[in-house]
Amino acid sequence: MRGTVLPVPRVRAILFDLGDTIMQETSEIKDADSTTMRADLFPGMAEALRALKGSGHQLGLVADTRPGTYRNVLGQHGLLELFDAFAISEELDTRKPDARMFLHALQALGVPQADFGRVMMVGNNLARDIRGANALGLLSVLIRWNTRYPWAPAEPEEVPLHTVHSAEGLLRLVAEVEGTPTPA
Numbered sequence: 617m618r619g620t621v622l623p624v625p626r627v628r629a630i631l632f633d634l635g636d637t638i639m640q641e642t643s644e645i646k647d648a649d650s651t652t653m654r655a656d657l658f659p660g661m662a663e664a665l666r667a668l669k670g671s672g673h674q675l676g677l678v679a680d681t682r683p684g685t686y687r688n689v690l691g692q693h694g695l696l697e698l699f700d701a702f703a704i705s706e707e708l709d710t711r712k713p714d715a716r717m718f719l720h721a722l723q724a725l726g727v728p729q730a731d732f733g734r735v736m737m738v739g740n741n742l743a744r745d746i747r748g749a750n751a752l753g754l755l756s757v758l759i760r761w762n763t764r765y766p767w768a769p770a771e772p773e774e775v776p777l778h779t780v781h782s783a784e785g786l787l788r789l790v791a792e793v794e795g796t797p798t799p800a
Contacts, residue, residue, distance in 0.1 A: 626734060626793065626794040626795070627673060627734055627735070627736055627755070627790055627793055627794055628674070628725075628727055628731045628734035628735050629673065629674040629675070629676060629700075629722075629725045629727055629734075629735045629736075630668055630673050630674070630675055630676070630735070630736045630737075630738060630790070631675075631676040631677070631678045631718065631721055631722075631735060631736065631737045631738065631749075631754070632665075632675065632676070632677055632678070632679075632737075632738050632739070633677075633678060633679055633680075633712075633737075633738065633739035633740060633741065633744075633745050634677060634679035634681055634685070634686055634689070634690075635679065635680075635681065635740075636740040636741075636761060636762060636764055636765070637658075637738060637739050637740045637745075637759055637761075638657060638658065638661050638665070638689075638690075638695075639652075639655040639656065639657055639658070639661075639689050640655060640656045640657065640658055640761075641655070641764070642762075643655050643656035649682075650682065651682045651684040651685050651688070652681075652682070652684075652685040652688055652689055653688050654688065654689070654692055655689045655692075657693055658761050658783065659782070659783065660782060660783030660784055661783045662693050662694075662695060663783065664783035664784070664786055664787050665695055665698050666695075666698065667787060668787070668790065669698045673790075674700045674701070674725050674727075675698055675699045675700055675701075676699060676700060676701035676702070676703065676721035676722075676724070676725055677690075677699050677701070677702045677703065677704070677721070678703045678712065678717050678718055678721050678737065678739075678745075678748075679702075679703070679704055679705065680705040680711045680712055680717075680744065681704060681705060681706070682704075682706050683704055683706055683707055686702065686704060700724070700725055701720075701721045701722075701724035701725045702721070702724075703717045703718065703720040703721040703724075705717065708720055711744070712739075712741075712744035712745060712747075712748045713743065713744050713745075713747040713748030713751065714748070715748065715751060715752060717748065718737065718748055718749065718752055718754065719752070722735065722752075732752050732753045732754055733753050733754070733755065734755075735754045735755065736754065736755040736756075736757050736790070736793075737749035737754045737755070737756055737757065738757045738759055738780075738786060739756075739757070739758070739759065740758065740759055740760070740761065740762075740764075740765060741765050742758065742765070742766060742767070742769050742770070742774040742776070743765075743766075743770065743774060745758075746758055746769075746773075746774050746775070746776045747771075747773045747774050750773055750774075750775070750776075750777075751773065755777055755778065755793070756776045756777045756778070757776060757777065757778045757779070757780060757786070757789065758776035758778070758779045758780070759779075759780050759781070759786065760779060760780070760781050761781075
């Protein structure tokens with residue numbers, strides 16, 4: 617509604633990995649340079665991203681991928697414009713769990729260090745996503761869609777703060793952390 621001011625969410629921003637978090641890596645169609653041209657999303661992820669954005673959350677993508685991949689896949693599904701910041705490994709010349717990946721997105725979103733504990737990082741990889749998020753004091757969320765990566769933390773730094781198994785579970789978690797009804 618025009619003129620309606622949304623309340624400031626308790627979760628300041630939500631960062632996402634791409635592969636096997638938003639998109640299904642097993643469905644990728646790549647070109648000769650290994651840039652993904654198309655891929656399917658996990659059930660409910662498009663709707664969850666739209667709901668989170670619609671409820672006032674800033675969204676960032678923190679992904680170990682090629683620049684064309686995220687543009688192609690998110691663009692294919694009409695999701696690219698939902699993201700406020702992008703930290704892409706090939707553009708930053710580093711990979712997660714390097715803090716520079718996360719800090720690049722946090723800086724682009726205008727999140728001060730004092731608010732890092734109000735930022736969620738949603739990913740599928742304990743060694744990259746969860747370790748990197750935990751090192752900065754972010755709210756680490758493991759999303760478990762499949763068994764492509766280890767699910768048992770190898771070290772204490774890889775223990776997620778939260779685990780979800782679906783897009784709906786992620787929406788319920790955000791609502792629980794914020795103490796609000798689940799976004800529609």
